[in-house]
Amino acid sequence: MKAAKMKIKILLVFAGCPLLLLPGCGGSGSKTLPPNTIVTTGPNVAPIEVDTGPPSSGVAYANGAFVSVTLCVPGTSTCQVIPYVLVDTGSYGLRIVSSLLTVTLPQETASDGNPMVECVQFLDSYTWGPVQTADVELSSEEASSVPIQVLSDTDFTVPSSCSSVSAGASADTVENLGANGILGVGQFAQDCVSNGTCPATDNQYYSCASSTAACTAVEATATQQVQNPVALFATDNNGVIIELPAVSGAAATVSGSLVFGIGTETNNALGTATVYTAGSSTSKFPGSFSTNFNTDDYTNAAFIDSGSNGYFFPDAKIANCASTSGAGGFYCPSSTQNLSATTVGMNGASGTVNFSVASALTMFSDDPNDAAFADLGGPASGYFDWGLPFFYGRNVFTSIEGKTAPGGTPPYWAY
Secondary structure, eight states: OOGGGOOOOOOBOOTTOSSOOOOOOOOBTTBOOOOOOOOOOSTTEEEEEEESOOGGGSSOOSSEEEEEEEEEOTTSSOEEEEEEEEEETTSEEEEEEGGGOOSOOOBOBOTTSSBEEEEEEBSSOEEEEEEEEEEEEETTEEEEEEEEEEEOSSSSOOOHHHHTTSSSOBOOSHHHHSSSEEEEESSSSBSSOSSSOBOGGGOOEEEOSSSSSOOEEOOBOTTTSOBOGGGGSSSSOSEEEEEBOOOSSEESOEEEEEEEOSSSSTTOOOTTOOEEEOBOTTSSSBTOEEEEETTEEEEEEEEEOTTSSSEEOOOTTSOBOOTTTTOTTSBOOSSOEEEEEEEEOTTSOEEEEEEEEOOHHHHHHHOTTOOEETTOEEOOSSOEEEOGGGGBTSEEEEEOTTSOOTTSSSSEEEO
């Protein structure tokens, strides 16, 4: 297996959300896309880089957008900068690989006084590790005492109710994750999307009496859950904008910006972007909207996810890459496929997106040092995932439920 280009976004399955947790230029309807102006300065702007990821991973990440995050012991100046954290609009909350931490963070406790530990399910793997608290800094934005997940298989025994649900292995190391962590800046304020308390039956939060004791699934209140740090900022807390330039074919690296807030500063105005509302946490389809592609209608089964490294959608007419080719899990058409789909928000807003899918094997082979691929896509079953290629050449707004934002009631995407 050619791990250098085999990194596929591990799709998180959060409670109450059947697909999410855890992405070319096209058109939008008949109107011209808003200018792809990239803001590079400001207290609410953090630089992001699409590159091959942390050297210590031993793999090269395809279409991974990374940011640096500063973690501090709450209320102190004892801090550490963690680079190569994946920016993910498809999940909620900060997760850091334990082996990287040099600061000692306070442990969060469950209602019984035991350490609180979290399991997050992916389609092909899982993460496990204690919930600890940290002050989180991104650019000049700060959030205090944020519950985060520290990824570790060794601090507490992984219960079978966590590890056996997915067919894959743990993603708790830099090598398996392909990143030093995940910054979930999606549409919800906490990571158990159940509009409040996360029930024990979700098998997401656990009480662990000791490192060797059997862990028991427990209820977690909204404030105990791992939090989207952006929602806890004093200002600029209603969403984010990912701003990346267009990519023609492939590029070694791409530089852009992660801008905090929507309509809260002079540099984050919604402008003429079209708003596409998504399902709320109380709906059957939280964090989803619709996509019409070919003759199929993925109603409430589509999403925009910067943490996915390609367009993932069903199309039996496009050849899959051989699993042994070094590009398994992606499409390998004999020629570039120029495609079109219509995205539809819960508010009825719709627009046409033109995109292309080329052979992953050819792209990876042409220059194994490239990190950005505008035409990377792969198969999916029953859903349409607009991954990071969708972000190239357009500014994509992601608003957070429960906040006030221009253009409509969050949660929504806008572009």
